[in-house]
Amino acid sequence: MTSIVVQFLNGLAGASTLFLIAVGLSLIFGVTRIVNFAHGSLYMLGIYIAYSAVGAFGAAGALGFWGAILAAAFAVGLFGALVEVLILRRIYQAPELFQLLATFALVLMVKDFVLWAWGPEDLLGPRAPGLDGAVTILGQRFPEYDLFMIAVGPVVLGLLWLLLNRTRWGTLVRAATQDREMVGALGVNQKWLFTGVFALGACLAGLGGALQVPREPAQLFLDLTAIADAFVIVVVGGMGSIPGAFLAALIIGEVKAFCIGLGNVTLLGVEVSFSKLTLVIEFIVMAIVLVVRPWGLLGRPQAAQRAAPTHIEPPLRAAPRGLAAGAAVLALVLAALPLTGAAYTVVLMTDILIFALFAASLHFIMGPAGMVSFGHAAYFGLGAYGAGLLLLRAGAPMEVALAAGPLAAALGAAVFGWFCVRLAGVYFAMLTLAFAQIGWSVVFQWDSFTGGSNGLVGVWPAAWLASKSAFYLFALVLCGAGLAALRRILFSPFGYALRAGRDSPLRCDAIGIDIKRLQWAAFTLVGAFAGIAGALYAFSKGSVSPDVMAIPRSVDALVMVLLGGVQTLAGPAVGAAALTWLQDTIARNTEYWQSLLGATILVIVLAFPQGIVGSLSRLGGRTEAE
Amino acid sequence: MSGAAAVLELAGVHAYYGRAHILADVSLAVARGEVAVLLGRNGAGKSTTLKTIIGLVPAARGEIRFDGRRIDGLAPYRIAAAGLGYVPEDRRIFTDLTVAENLDVGRQPPRAGAPAWTVDRVCALFPNLKEMQHRPGGRTSGGEQQMLTIARTLMGNPSCILLDEPSEGLAPVIVDQMAAAIKELKAEGVAVLLSEQNLHFATEVADRAYIIEKGRIRFSGTIAELAANAEVRNNYLAV
Numbered sequence: 064m065t066s067i068v069v070q071f072l073n074g075l076a077g078a079s080t081l082f083l084i085a086v087g088l089s090l091i092f093g094v095t096r097i098v099n100f101a102h103g104s105l106y107m108l109g110i111y112i113a114y115s116a117v118g119a120f121g122a123a124g125a126l127g128f129w130g131a132i133l134a135a136a137f138a139v140g141l142f143g144a145l146v147e148v149l150i151l152r153r154i155y156q157a158p159e160l161f162q163l164l165a166t167f168a169l170v171l172m173v174k175d176f177v178l179w180a181w182g183p184e185d186l187l188g189p190r191a192p193g194l195d196g197a198v199t200i201l202g203q204r205f206p207e208y209d210l211f212m213i214a215v216g217p218v219v220l221g222l223l224w225l226l227l228n229r230t231r232w233g234t235l236v237r238a239a240t241q242d243r244e245m246v247g248a249l250g251v252n253q254k255w256l257f258t259g260v261f262a263l264g265a266c267l268a269g270l271g272g273a274l275q276v277p278r279e280p281a282q283l284f285l286d287l288t289a290i291a292d293a294f295v296i297v298v299v300g301g302m303g304s305i306p307g308a309f310l311a312a313l314i315i316g317e318v319k320a321f322c323i324g325l326g327n328v329t330l331l332g333v334e335v336s337f338s339k340l341t342l343v344i345e346f347i348v349m350a351i352v353l354v355v356r357p358w359g360l361l362g363r364p365q366a367a368q369r370a371a372p373t374h375i376e377p378p379l380r381a382a383p384r385g386l387a388a389g390a391a392v393l394a395l396v397l398a399a400l401p402l403t404g405a406a407y408t409v410v411l412m413t414d415i416l417i418f419a420l421f422a423a424s425l426h427f428i429m430g431p432a433g434m435v436s437f438g439h440a441a442y443f444g445l446g447a448y449g450a451g452l453l454l455l456r457a458g459a460p461m462e463v464a465l466a467a468g469p470l471a472a473a474l475g476a477a478v479f480g481w482f483c484v485r486l487a488g489v490y491f492a493m494l495t496l497a498f499a500q501i502g503w504s505v506v507f508q509w510d511s512f513t514g515g516s517n518g519l520v521g522v523w524p525a526a527w528l529a530s531k532s533a534f535y536l537f538a539l540v541l542c543g544a545g546l547a548a549l550r551r552i553l554f555s556p557f558g559y560a561l562r563a564g565r566d567s568p569l570r571c572d573a574i575g576i577d578i579k580r581l582q583w584a585a586f587t588l589v590g591a592f593a594g595i596a597g598a599l600y601a602f603s604k605g606s607v608s609p610d611v612m613a614i615p616r617s618v619d620a621l622v623m624v625l626l627g628g629v630q631t632l633a634g635p636a637v638g639a640a641a642l643t644w645l646q647d648t649i650a651r652n653t654e655y656w657q658s659l660l661g662a663t664i665l666v667i668v669l670a671f672p673q674g675i676v677g678s679l680s681r682l683g684g685r686t687e688a689e
Numbered sequence: 690m691s692g693a694a695a696v697l698e699l700a701g702v703h704a705y706y707g708r709a710h711i712l713a714d715v716s717l718a719v720a721r722g723e724v725a726v727l728l729g730r731n732g733a734g735k736s737t738t739l740k741t742i743i744g745l746v747p748a749a750r751g752e753i754r755f756d757g758r759r760i761d762g763l764a765p766y767r768i769a770a771a772g773l774g775y776v777p778e779d780r781r782i783f784t785d786l787t788v789a790e791n792l793d794v795g796r797q798p799p800r801a802g803a804p805a806w807t808v809d810r811v812c813a814l815f816p817n818l819k820e821m822q823h824r825p826g827g828r829t830s831g832g833e834q835q836m837l838t839i840a841r842t843l844m845g846n847p848s849c850i851l852l853d854e855p856s857e858g859l860a861p862v863i864v865d866q867m868a869a870a871i872k873e874l875k876a877e878g879v880a881v882l883l884s885e886q887n888l889h890f891a892t893e894v895a896d897r898a899y900i901i902e903k904g905r906i907r908f909s910g911t912i913a914e915l916a917a918n919a920e921v922r923n924n925y926l927a928v
Contacts, residue, residue: 238783238794245781249795250769250845
């Protein structure tokens with residue numbers, strides 16, 4: 064009984080932090096319609112800055128400590144304002160994908176900045192002066208600081224309520240959440256409203272981070288952990304609902320606390336480690352909520368977006384006559400590559416082939432089906448782990464393991480996809496990212512089965528594929544066949560229906576096409592193709608590490624598709640070749656290639672806010688109109 | 690314009706939705722204290738004309754002047770803050786905000802040369818609003834929403850107001866209230882440009898009429914001239 068009370072209090076303390084992160088994300092989305100993927104990075108910045116500020120201001124005095132916490136929150140808010148003015152302001156009219164990518168570029172850059180400024184070690188801050196003891200609750204000791212944290216959530220909720228309901232600024236923010244165009248037509252300069260909201264959201268995330276300083280060490284992976292948590296909370300609570308974010312934070316905080324509290328429990332003779340299942344439990348909570356209320360506990364059904372003159376995708380063109388011949392020539396040239404004896408090139412080309420298939424599988428749902436997944440690496444990783452685990456843990460031969468990879472990936476895609484296709488646009492992107500992060504956490508934490516952070520080693524192909532050249536040719540055949548199959552499917556009735564679903568969901572409904580089912584099928588299908596790529600990757604490297612399903616891998620795939628052009632079929636392959644080659648070249652020369660990648664994304668997004676293809680066609684359209 | 694200075698003037702304005710040419714060479718003018726009506730059938734370009742003036746639809750060519758100053762190309766908030774009020778056809782009430790909060794969103798500092806509105810004054814114009822200050826905007830009737838959307842725009846103290854089909858879908862008794870309100874605005878010296886399909890309503894409140902069809906102005910003249918011209922009415926307005 065006592066332990067239940069203490070776990071409950073632990074949950075409340077955790078919920079406050081979760082609320083601080085999620086509420087800013089929700090606020091920012093409500094007004095600007097931008098899902099700030101960098102919100103977890105702002106949280107992480109909050110911890111690191113507070114760590115340094117506490118050191119600088121002196122941790123012994125209460126003034127120094129609390130001053131440092133507030134200064135860190137303020138600094139992160141200021142950084143948020145800068146980001147809004149310098150970057151986001153230019154892309155409010157851009158397609159969603161570009162907005163998501165721009166904030167994602169920030170994730171990469173902030174991470175490298177933190178690595179550069181604070182180094183890779185975990186940094187644990189001092190305890191809070193005056194709150195460094197513990198109180199005894201029902202015979203158990205409970206940290207005073209956690210009691211303080213329990214109060215923070217409701218206090219911030221109350222202050223936010225006052226700000227939004229008792230000030231004109233708040234009234235304008237709520238009005239803009241509903242119809243920002245009308246607010247502008249009434250003479251309100253939305254620019255500063257947006258900047259203010261973004262700064263407030265950033266400040267809250269920074270505060271959430273700063274307040275963690277005495278509780279947990281500052282670590283480099285906190286950004287993605289925090290953003291996945293925030294996405295789950297926002298989806299559970301309802302996008303744009305502040306009380307929803309609070310309620311969801313309470314539920315998730317409590318569920319997590321009880322899982323950690325339960326520890327290892329033997330269920331039906333099987334030892335289950337609940338403390339390691341926190342993310343899976345989170346997923347189950349989210350799944351239940353999504354089934355019962357797809358728009359979240361306190362959210363509202365997604366309103367039909369106000370009609371905007373949207374960009375109409377040009378139809379995909381059937382293959383030009385020379386394509387088959389060209390492809391055959393290319394295949395021959397590629398097949399002849401090992402004859403040159405360039406061993407390193409063969410290895411690099413194997414990577415490129417694998418990523419071409421991976422990128423093409425993402426492109427299939429992203430371009431023609433209009434579903435922008437931010438967690439496609441989950442299926443690449445499931446393929447890699449599926450194959451590796453079968454080989455190492457069940458002793459299956461390579462051929463069987465290789466076939467099992469895509470099956471595992473398809474199974475995972477079917478389960479995750481069933482939930483994801485219920486949402487669209489940014490919600491879909493958030494959910495796919497959250498699932499990928501959950502998958503990553505499972506393989507990262509499950510030491511006894513997946514090898515944890517060390518991953519699996521000794522995943523070598525059978526003897527007949529042992530040479531790099533043989534494996535390269537094998538990958539060429541498999542990836543070539545995969546690319547051809549994806550292309551063939553796009554020009555089948557199934558492919559037509561998917562494109563119809565992207566362009567006009569209502570009309571599809573009216574003519575009896577079940578879009579959700581089609582999208583689910585497509586999601587599962589491309590999961591399998593990503594799984595083939597993942598399994599090949601595992602055998603080409605001889606090992607599988609959790610990195611194969613980490614978020615940066617998903618972003619790589621997005622960038623590949625983007626570089627090549629979302630609405631071209633050869634694009635993903637070209638993009639994969641370009642990015643893989645670039646990474647190979649840059650990564651060998653700098654520690655900070657992620658931020659270079661981020662900067663590249665930002666340049667693309669800012670230079671072509673309508674997309675590269677969109678910018679070109681806009682130029683064309685203007686000359687026609689003249 | 691027979692000598693009176695135009696508050697609002699459009700000269701050769703073109704506008705597009707994507708590639709569709711919606712407004713072609715639209716020219717019109719509204720004088721201080723004058724009520725002008727833009728008449729036309731559904732889809733003729735009435736709403737687009739008003740949206741182009743307020744800046745929600747970009748003017749591809751032509752000039753729009755307000756108080757003698759070019760406003761085409763400005764952001765909507767700048768145009769509104771210059772004293773041009775816009776009341777959309779679909780009302781666009783903030784349904785989550787109370788009536789009082791809706792009015793607060795529209796509030797702007799008083800400006801020289803335009804009547805200064807307060808909550809009390811707009812409630813005197815639309816007495817229904819007085820009783821429901823704390824009711825959410827979404828829980829008001831269609832007529833009340835129409836009053837609220839006009840009152841909200843008035844809170845910005847405009848010297849000229851664009852009214853998009855204020856009589857649409859309203860009960861006759863409310864339509865009468867709208868007509869009375871427009872006459873009162875005119876008496877206050879506010880210039881009004883309204884779009885209408887209801888010729889009877891237009892005749893009652895307007896001084897000047899423009900008829901638009903397929904994005905082009907087909908007739909301009911006083912309301913008396915329109916009343917005398919059965920051919921124009923039959924060609925462009927009869928359903």
